[in-house]
Amino acid sequence: MRWMRFEVDGDISYGIAEGDSVRLVQGDPFDGYEETGAQYAISDVKLLIPVVPKTFYAAGLNYVEHIEEQARLHGREINLPKKADVGYRANNALIAHGETIVLPKDVTEKVEYEAELVAVIGKKAKNITEAEALDYILGFTIGNDLSERSWQKEDRTLWRAKNTDTFSPMGPWIDTDANLADMETVVSLNSEEKIRFETNKMLFSVEHYLSTISKYIELQPGDVLWMGTEGASPNLNHGDVVDIEITGIGILSNPIIKES
Amino acid sequence: MRWMRFEVDGDISYGIAEGDSVRLVQGDPFDGYEETGAQYAISDVKLLIPVVPKTFYAAGLNYVEHIEEQARLHGREINLPKKADVGYRANNALIAHGETIVLPKDVTEKVEYEAELVAVIGKKAKNITEAEALDYILGFTIGNDLSERSWQKEDRTLWRAKNTDTFSPMGPWIDTDANLADMETVVSLNSEEKIRFETNKMLFSVEHYLSTISKYIELQPGDVLWMGTEGASPNLNHGDVVDIEITGIGILSNPIIKES
Numbered sequence: 001m002r003w004m005r006f007e008v009d010g011d012i013s014y015g016i017a018e019g020d021s022v023r024l025v026q027g028d029p030f031d032g033y034e035e036t037g038a039q040y041a042i043s044d045v046k047l048l049i050p051v052v053p054k055t056f057y058a059a060g061l062n063y064v065e066h067i068e069e070q071a072r073l074h075g076r077e078i079n080l081p082k083k084a085d086v087g088y089r090a091n092n093a094l095i096a097h098g099e100t101i102v103l104p105k106d107v108t109e110k111v112e113y114e115a116e117l118v119a120v121i122g123k124k125a126k127n128i129t130e131a132e133a134l135d136y137i138l139g140f141t142i143g144n145d146l147s148e149r150s151w152q153k154e155d156r157t158l159w160r161a162k163n164t165d166t167f168s169p170m171g172p173w174i175d176t177d178a179n180l181a182d183m184e185t186v187v188s189l190n191s192e193e194k195i196r197f198e199t200n201k202m203l204f205s206v207e208h209y210l211s212t213i214s215k216y217i218e219l220q221p222g223d224v225l226w227m228g229t230e231g232a233s234p235n236l237n238h239g240d241v242v243d244i245e246i247t248g249i250g251i252l253s254n255p256i257i258k259e260s
Numbered sequence: 261m262r263w264m265r266f267e268v269d270g271d272i273s274y275g276i277a278e279g280d281s282v283r284l285v286q287g288d289p290f291d292g293y294e295e296t297g298a299q300y301a302i303s304d305v306k307l308l309i310p311v312v313p314k315t316f317y318a319a320g321l322n323y324v325e326h327i328e329e330q331a332r333l334h335g336r337e338i339n340l341p342k343k344a345d346v347g348y349r350a351n352n353a354l355i356a357h358g359e360t361i362v363l364p365k366d367v368t369e370k371v372e373y374e375a376e377l378v379a380v381i382g383k384k385a386k387n388i389t390e391a392e393a394l395d396y397i398l399g400f401t402i403g404n405d406l407s408e409r410s411w412q413k414e415d416r417t418l419w420r421a422k423n424t425d426t427f428s429p430m431g432p433w434i435d436t437d438a439n440l441a442d443m444e445t446v447v448s449l450n451s452e453e454k455i456r457f458e459t460n461k462m463l464f465s466v467e468h469y470l471s472t473i474s475k476y477i478e479l480q481p482g483d484v485l486w487m488g489t490e491g492a493s494p495n496l497n498h499g500d501v502v503d504i505e506i507t508g509i510g511i512l513s514n515p516i517i518k519e520s
Contacts, residue, residue, distance in 0.1 A: 054352065088348045104475070157347045
């Protein structure tokens with residue numbers, strides 16, 4: 001099942017996407033819903049981010065080649081994280097599938113994509129085991145954790161580097177059937193494939209992160225956990241389009257402009 | 261004017277507090293409201309956090325003596341931040357005035373309070389100057405940024421150290437008339453005064469933080485910015501009560517228990 005969140009005639013609703021159309025529901029996938037009978041062509045509605053997270057968790061350094069690349073970039077030793085210490089991103093930066101990433105005019109050339117699997121929490125989870133963790137996930141979507149590497153190096157926090165407005169595209173929808181073991185992440189820049197990796201080949205698994213977080217925090221319906229990325233990215237420029245495809249979920253596509 | 265958010269008869273509302281009573285409104289202080297005529301004794305309603313932030317900003321190291329103390333604790337050189345790089349906290353950790361801070365059973369003895377002024381954004385703010393920054397603030401409330409210093413030292417991020425459930429008391433209300441220049445912060449532990457400092461004697465001012473953030477991010481109504489704390493804290497224990505008073509706002513008081 002694919003959960004879309006969208007706007008039509010000024011109203012924001014959830015719906016169940018199938019093929020080219022979406023069936024509008026009353027309610028939402030977290031607290032319960034009823035089908036209304038209303039149906040729209042997906043091309044006739046405005047897609048929104050599939051959920052407004054209560055808390056926006058980000059796994060950060062979670063794929064080996066990406067960690068090695070980041071260590072080189074920052075002139076640091078390669079240190080693989082020894083524990084699943086989660087980080088945070090900010091809701092202000094979220095935009096939907098198809099919306100435009102806007103680079104402030106003072107960005108350097110070192111703007112990069114980070115293609116990430118996003119787990120969407122479906123129900124409250126406290127002190128859960130790894131074995132049961134997937135039962136607490138409603139489904140998966142896709143995230144692009146845009147990163148300005150000069151700011152990342154220079155600032156004390158990631159605030160500008162990763163949380164500037166529009167720097168967190170997320171979507172297009174939440175797929176409840178996508179299977180972790182089958183997923184491959186493919187990133188294309190202007191329709192040219194740049195990287196392809198096994199999505200689930202993480203340093204710390206989705207299940208491990210959720211179990212670990214839930215020891216101290218009750219995860220809430222609608223919370224999202226971004227799982228980190230693999231490899232490196234070319235520099236992104238005005239006019240580029242970044243497509244991130246994950247098997248079983250779909251494609252998150254966003255054009256980029258730079259403020260002049 | 262004092263904006264309270266509260267629950268009564270199962271409904272969540274905003275109201276305007278005056279003396280011992282609160283006048284219920286329809287709507288909220290951000291998008292507009294109308295008085296309803298309904299009025300309650302404050303003692304008869306359940307206080308909630310005064311706003312659920314869209315984004316929860318935290319200034320972090322922003323008072324000189326606190327920075328020196330933290331450097332000693334972590335065995336680092338004293339480096340005053342050179343720029344107002346903002347950090348983030350997580351909504352999951354927020355609790356209201358009067359609610360109980362619950363320490364997980366595996367905390368060490370190094371649990372500390374951090375008494376903070378909280379600016380609540382009242383309207384959208386992008387590219388604002390320092391001179392106009394205060395016009396974008398609805399008012400001020402109080403925050404207690406509970407910190408487990410062993411976890412802060414040991415983890416790669418602040419996730420457990422500062423964002424464990426119940427570690428971010430915020431309240432009791434939003435005061436729209438409190439004046440930055442007149443504020444003094446006083447922290448009492450079990451009714452004994454522990455520290456008193458000039459609230460506005462910050463490394464980087466509220467106005468500077470808001471202007472800086474707004475260069476990259478459009479601040480939204482309901483966003484909160486926690487301004488950091490001064491000095492050090494004694495270790496907190498099961499049975500303690502922490503009161504934080506800021507002139508012109510009020511008192512944020514929370515008892516502490518430790519899970520057994």
